[in-house]
Amino acid sequence: MKLINNEKQKKAKRYFFSKLYFETFASLTAVVLLFLLLTPYAQNLQRNLFSAIELPLILRSIYFAAVFLLMKILTFVFSYFEGFRTEHKFGFSKQTFGKWACDYIKSFFVSLVIGLIAINVFYYLIGISENLWWLWTSVFIFIFTSLLQRLAPVLLIPIFYRLEPVEDDDLKQSLICMAAKAGTKIVEILKIFLGDKTKKPNAAVTGLGKTRRMLLGDTLIENYEPGEIQAVMAHELSHSMRSHIPKLLFIDGFISLVSLYILFRAFPLISRVLQVGQVDIVYSLPAVMLFLGILNFIFKPFALMLSRSFEKQADRDAVELSGMPEKFISVMTSFANDYLSYAAPPKMIKWLYYTHPPVEERILRAQSAPENP
Numbered sequence: 001m002k003l004i005n006n007e008k009q010k011k012a013k014r015y016f017f018s019k020l021y022f023e024t025f026a027s028l029t030a031v032v033l034l035f036l037l038l039t040p041y042a043q044n045l046q047r048n049l050f051s052a053i054e055l056p057l058i059l060r061s062i063y064f065a066a067v068f069l070l071m072k073i074l075t076f077v078f079s080y081f082e083g084f085r086t087e088h089k090f091g092f093s094k095q096t097f098g099k100w101a102c103d104y105i106k107s108f109f110v111s112l113v114i115g116l117i118a119i120n121v122f123y124y125l126i127g128i129s130e131n132l133w134w135l136w137t138s139v140f141i142f143i144f145t146s147l148l149q150r151l152a153p154v155l156l157i158p159i160f161y162r163l164e165p166v167e168d169d170d171l172k173q174s175l176i177c178m179a180a181k182a183g184t185k186i187v188e189i190l191k192i193f194l195g196d197k198t199k200k201p202n203a204a205v206t207g208l209g210k211t212r213r214m215l216l217g218d219t220l221i222e223n224y225e226p227g228e229i230q231a232v233m234a235h236e237l238s239h240s241m242r243s244h245i246p247k248l249l250f251i252d253g254f255i256s257l258v259s260l261y262i263l264f265r266a267f268p269l270i271s272r273v274l275q276v277g278q279v280d281i282v283y284s285l286p287a288v289m290l291f292l293g294i295l296n297f298i299f300k301p302f303a304l305m306l307s308r309s310f311e312k313q314a315d316r317d318a319v320e321l322s323g324m325p326e327k328f329i330s331v332m333t334s335f336a337n338d339y340l341s342y343a344a345p346p347k348m349i350k351w352l353y354y355t356h357p358p359v360e361e362r363i364l365r366a367q368s369a370p371e372n373p
C-alpha cells in the first residue's frame with residue numbers, strides 16, 4: 001500500500017502556510033479598511049461624498065458597492081498570490097493570468113449581486129421591525145442561502161465551469177447503483193471541467209431535490225481508477241443520504257441568528273463608542289461588517305467541528321457503501337502525496353481551518369474499518 005511521503009509533506013506544509021498567510025493578510029487588510037472607514041475623518045468624508053443621493057435604496061446600494069470594491073482592490077494582491085501565484089509555484093495550475101483574472105472579476109460580480117440583495121433586505125427589515133429585525137434577517141438569510149444552495153448547480157456553477165454528461169457507461173452504472181443503495185435520487189451525472197483551472201481532483205453531489213446532480217471533476221475521472229472514483233462518490237453520496245447540506249444550512253442559520261441577536265444587543269454601545277450612528281444608518285455599515293466578521297471568527301471553530309464530524313461520517317459510509325477501504329485509502333494517500341494535502345497538522349490548525357479531518361486521520365480510520373465480506 002502507498003504511504004504518505006514525508007518529503008512531500010514538508011512541501012505540503014509550505015503550501016498550506018503560504019496560502020494561509022496570504023488569506024490572513026487579506027482578512028487583516030479588510031479589518032484595517034473597515035476600522036479606517038469608521039474614523040471621524042472618514043465618516044465626514046463619506047457623508048459629504050454621498051450627500052447628493054437622497055433615495056435610501058440607491059444610497060445603501062452605492063455605499064455598499066463602494067466599500068466592497070475598495071476592499072477588493074486593497075486585497076487583490078493577496079488574492080493574486082494566494083489563488084494564482086502559489087497555485088502555479090506548486091504546480092497545480094496552468095491557468096493564464098487573463099483567465100484567472102476573468103474568474104476573479106466574475107466572482108466579484110456574483111458576490112456583489114448577492115451582497116446587494118442581502119444589504120437591502122437587511123435595511124428594509126430594520127425599517128419595518130425595530131426590535132425583531134435580527135430574527136427576520138436570520139430567517140431571510142436561511143431562506144436565501146437554501147435557495148442559493150438549490151440554484152447553485154444550475155445558476156452559479158455554470159458561470160465558472162463547463163459541464164458535460166459523463167459518457168463512461170460502466171462508471172455511470174456503478175454510480176447509479178451506489179446511489180440507489182444510498183437511497184438517493186440523482187437527476188444527472190455530470191463531468192465538470194476543473195482541469196482548465198486546477199490539477200486537483202474534486203467531486204460533489206450538489207443541489208437539493210430537483211437540482212440534485214453528481215459532479216465529477218475531469219481531474220478525478222482522468223487520474224483515478226474506477227474503484228477509487230466509486231469510493232470518492234460514495235463519500236459524496238453519504239452527504240446527500242444523511243442530509244448533511246440541509247443540516248449545515250440549519251447550523252449556519254442558527255449561528256447567524258445568534259450573531260445577529262448579539263449585534264442587536266451590542267450595537268447601541270458600539271455606536272456610542274465609535275460615534276457612527278445607529279444600525280439603520282448606512283455609514284455604520286463598516287461597524288456592522290466588522291462586528292459580524294469578529295463573531296464569525298469566534299463561531300467558526302464550532303461550525304468547522306460539526307463539518308468535520310459530518311465528513312467523518314461520510315468517510316465511514318464511503319468505505320461501507322463502496323466496500324473498498326483500500327481504494328478510499330489510496331485516494332487519500334494520493335491527496336497527500338500528489339496534491340499536497342497537509343496530512344497531519346497541529347490540533348490548533350485543524351480546529352481553526354479544517355472543514356475535513358486531516359488525511360492521516362481519514363486513512364487511519366479507514367484502515368481500522370471492519371472488512372467487508
Ligand SMILES: [Zn+2]
Nearest residue numbers: 235239311314
Ligand atoms: Zn465530504
